[in-house]
Amino acid sequence: MNSWAADCRNLQEQRDQLASQAIQAEVRLLHRERQRICPQQESLASAEGSEASVNLDFSRYIRCRQEAEAQLRQHHPVLYTNRHGFTHYTSDGARWARQADALLQSLKLQGCLSAPNNPSAPALPHE
DSSP states (O other): OOHHHHHHHHHHHHHHHHHHHHHHHHHHHHHHHHHHHOHHHHHHHHSOSHHHHHHOOHHHHHHHHHHHHHHHHHHSOOOEEOTTOOEEOSHHHHHHHHHHHHHHHHHHHTTOSOBTTBTTSOOOSOO
16 A cells, blocks of 8 residues: 555545544434433333334334434534534533544545545545
């Protein structure tokens, strides 16, 4: 692997790690909100094993998820929306998403993402 490709791969891995951390921060926030609104349903949904899924009332859980998302939108300001439209309410999630978007821009500027006019660029995921 040449130096340019290695640099591209390194940037892509950094971007993927930051994007993953950003999404995980938002998932944790939503999980806490569901625990507050419907602790029993969230506990069953989070448990592993077939017994938990048998006892889970899916329609109730869907309503719980919808309510949690509505509460989140109502009571938490949007701190950042990434270039893919994913909304970030946590400061960590917003910071990591901004950094991931900046790295994506760097990947594009350095020609790391394959494009019609640059077929020799390595095809990296998550454009």
